[in-house]
Amino acid sequence: MKVLKASLGWIEERTGVVAFVAPLLFHHVPRNAKWWYVFGSATLMFFTIQLVTGVCLATVYAPSAAQAWESLNYIDNHVPMGWMLRALHGWSSNAMVVMMAIHMLQVFLHASYKYPRELNWITGVFLLLTTLALAFTGQVMRWDQDAYWGLGIGAAIADRIPLVGDEVRALLLGGPIIGGATLNRFFALHVFVLPGAAIALVGLHMVLIIKNGISEMPKPGAVVVPSMYRKEFEERMHKDGVPFVPDAAQRDMVFCGVCLIGLVALAAFYGPFGPGGMPDPTIIDTNPRPDYPFMWLFGAVSLLPPSSETAIMLIAPAVGVLILVALPFMSNSGERAPSKRPAMVLIALVTVMAIAALTWEGTTSSWSPVMNGWSSLPTPVKFVRGRTPLEMQGAVVFQFAQCRNCHSLDGLGGKRGPELDDVATRLSYDQLVRQVQQGGGNMPAYGKNLDSAQTAAVVAFLATLHPANEPDSRIPGAQLSVPTDNATAR
Amino acid sequence: MNCVRAGCCTVSLWCWMVGGGCERPHPEQHAAALSLDSPAAAQALFDSNCRGCHSQGAEGAALPLMNKNYWAIATDAVVVQAISHGQGRLMPAYIDSEGGPFTAQEIALFVKGMRSAWGAGAVGRGGGVSPLIVAGDPALGAQVFAESCASCHGSQGTAGSVTDQMYLRLVSDQGLWSSVIYGRCELGMPAWDDALPNRPSGLTVAEVAHVVSWISSQRVAAHDGSATP
Structure with missing residues (x-):
């Protein structure tokens, strides 16, 4: 004991480490800072897990275009518990993004970004950007089809930048195309640049937390007045605060423990992410997806009208970041309680719902045909009853040509094309023939795939699809039904 | 006390997860192997x-x-x-x-x-008719069609023509045979052994062959040379 004390004293005299650490551990935090305040710590825990598992993975991963994919399969299948390492790294990255989003939402709702914590918020915004960049570059590390097409989309977005698009894309990819140089670039970013930036930003974030203290739970009426706030806050902390260790830290630890158990459970039961198919651009039988943090973006970009794509893809992210950075400057004083800031609560609510809805859209991607999706669903009774032999054959052709992968009947089927329950009220016989044969409006032309008899049959079937009490589409001068020598009495 | 309980829970959770083994999970292996003939x-x-x-x-x-x-x-x-x-x-x-x-x-x-x-x-009379097409006489078939099929499928019928060229270009003779013998009872088209106009006990095996050969004889080759069954 004596020796220990002496050596600590020896170190302390030369470094001042205890004098430095003690205030960090025992600084006073608000007494009412309870479970709302654990999310930042959990984010930090996930980041630490990322660093540890990431270093372990880097010992086996081969950052070369020829070997990356194989080395991941090697980690999954041959390194003892290697799959667990990859699973932890993958799930922890998603958990880190989610926890960071929750932390940010809590700070936003409690208006903790107001004076004097503006820079806490801004470093947080940059941490968010760094984390998302880490998630994206991490997805590239998998070097599978998702990675390949994700890169392709990223490069295509960069390409849209006016004037310097070519150069930015070349910088990103290390050349005109996705190749070995691309992976090395992203490896350098993912393993050196971005983690370094994140560590520096986390450090800055912590320094600011110690400097400005943890914000109190917002109370209606307890307004922030910049000229008075710091003095009053410090008095309150001195009088009524509790030391961070152990009062607040124990809650952080319990929550982090629960998160850790959840993380290990997810990793153990669901295993690692990918790697998916080989990153071969000639394989088009693929359904590439971004990782979850970008699914909402995938949904949003897919649903944009083509004419607005360039403007929105390039401007919206910049505006979004600008708004986040500018937030504490737009309002850095006044009420903090959510009940006194209904507009802000509404903004948070709408943002969360929009991201959730777009994530759902991205996951289900209702805009793309689902192969094998609904081809095994029978044609509903109401669409076969009372049909002629030709129309019945048309219904079989309808299944045979897999029309239902994109079109729904009776609510079941793809959502890429319009539902066809009442198509005959919108298109006349001639228009149906033209649409089937020539396609158009996102629909491929089936003229080469269906011969005249098959087309006649499927159109005869489609022409019956209108509500019983509603007439079919009649366009002056247009042919109304099958030519008379084939007329099917109905 | 609370700490002890929380500790126990944590330890048992970890044991449960570690006890799950170190194998990488493969969800697809859990799909039940069914015997196909059940x-x-x-x-x-x-x-x-x-x-x-x-x-x-x-x-x-x-x-x-x-x-x-x-x-x-x-x-x-x-x-x-x-x-x-x-x-x-x-x-x-x-x-x-x-x-x-x-x-x-x-x-x-x-x-x-x-x-x-x-x-x-399967409750139909079944026996007697072949599931595969048998050749018949189109001339006799025309008579059978006029008597027992035309009321629905003829030019005045409501069920739609079976001599529509587009229809005949999609359906093989075997398909016509199957339609006649099995019918679509659920949708109102009788099977070969159901009561038909002028034939209360259905068609005979020979009549099925005749009528199918007559319908088939109505098929003309497509002008555009596209496939016929």
Whole structure:
């Protein structure tokens, strides 16, 4: 004991480490800072897990275009518990993004970004950007089809930048195309640049937390007045605060423990992410997806009208970041309680719902045909009853040509094309023939795939699809039904 | 006390997870291995591969396999043949040697399973008529058609023409044969042995052959040279 004390004293005299650490551990935090305040710590825990598992993975991963994919399969299948390492790294990255989003939402709702914590918020915004960049570059590390097409989309977005698009894309990819140089670039970013930036930003974030203290739970009426706030806050902390260790830290630890158990459970039961198919651009039988943090973006970009794509893809992210950075400057004083800031609560609510809805859209991607999706669903009774032999054959052709992968009947089927329950009220016989044969409006032309008899049959079937009490589409001068020598009495 | 309880929970959770083993999870391995010739497996396979066209009961546009006559008339060999090599122009081949997803053995087991699932429901007269087409006399068939089919399928009928050229270019003679013998009872089209106009006890085997050969004789070659069944 004596020796220990002496050596600590020896170190302390030369470094001042205890004098430095003690205030960090025992600084006073608000007494009412309870479970709302654990999310930042959990984010930090996930980041630490990322660093540890990431270093372990880097010992086996081969950052070369020829070997990356194989080395991941090697980690999954041959390194003892290697799959667990990859699973932890993958799930922890998603958990880190989610926890960071929750932390940010809590700070936003409690208006903790107001004076004097503006820079806490801004470093947080940059941490968010760094984390998302880490998630994206991490997805590239998998070097599978998702990675390949994700890169392709990223490069295509960069390409849209006016004037310097070519150069930015070349910088990103290390050349005109996705190749070995691309992976090395992203490896350098993912393993050196971005983690370094994140560590520096986390450090800055912590320094600011110690400097400005943890914000109190917002109370209606307890307004922030910049000229008075710091003095009053410090008095309150001195009088009524509790030391961070152990009062607040124990809650952080319990929550982090629960998160850790959840993380290990997810990793153990669901295993690692990918790697998916080989990153071969000639394989088009693929359904590439971004990782979850970008699914909402995938949904949003897919649903944009083509004419607005360039403007929105390039401007919206910049505006979004600008708004986040500018937030504490737009309002850095006044009420903090959510009940006194209904507009802000509404903004948070709408943002969360929009991201959730777009994530759902991205996951289900209702805009793309689902192969094998609904081809095994029978044609509903109401669409076969009372049909002629030709129309019945048309219904079989309808299944045979897999029309239902994109079109729904009776609510079941793809959502890429319009539902066809009442198509005959919108298109006349001639228009149906033209649409089937020539396609158009996102629909491929089936003229080469269906011969005249098959087309006649499927159109005869489609022409019956209108509500019983509603007439079919009649366009002056247009042919109304099958030519008379084939007329099917109905 | 609370700490002890929380500690116990944590330790048991970890034990549970560690006890799960160190194997990488492979969810696809947990799919139950079904024996193909059981009725349940046949139903599942039918649902995912056939139901889109053949369906059950009144829904669906192609011949329904739960038709009251189907399993009484069709032999296993005929069903296996149709599944393996396709039928007419719209039913594809399902055997692996022709690009399909199943082996010959799987198809044989599947047919056995379907028969055990639905064969008992086959109540039709069945016997006597061949499931495969038999040649007949078109001239006699014209008479049969006029007497017993034309009231629905003729120019004044409400069920639609069966001599429509587009229809005849899509349906093979075997398809016409199947339509006549099995019918679509759920949708109002009688089977060969049901009561028909002027024929209260249905058609005879010879009349089926005659009428099918007459309908087939109405088919003319397509002008554009496209495929005919």
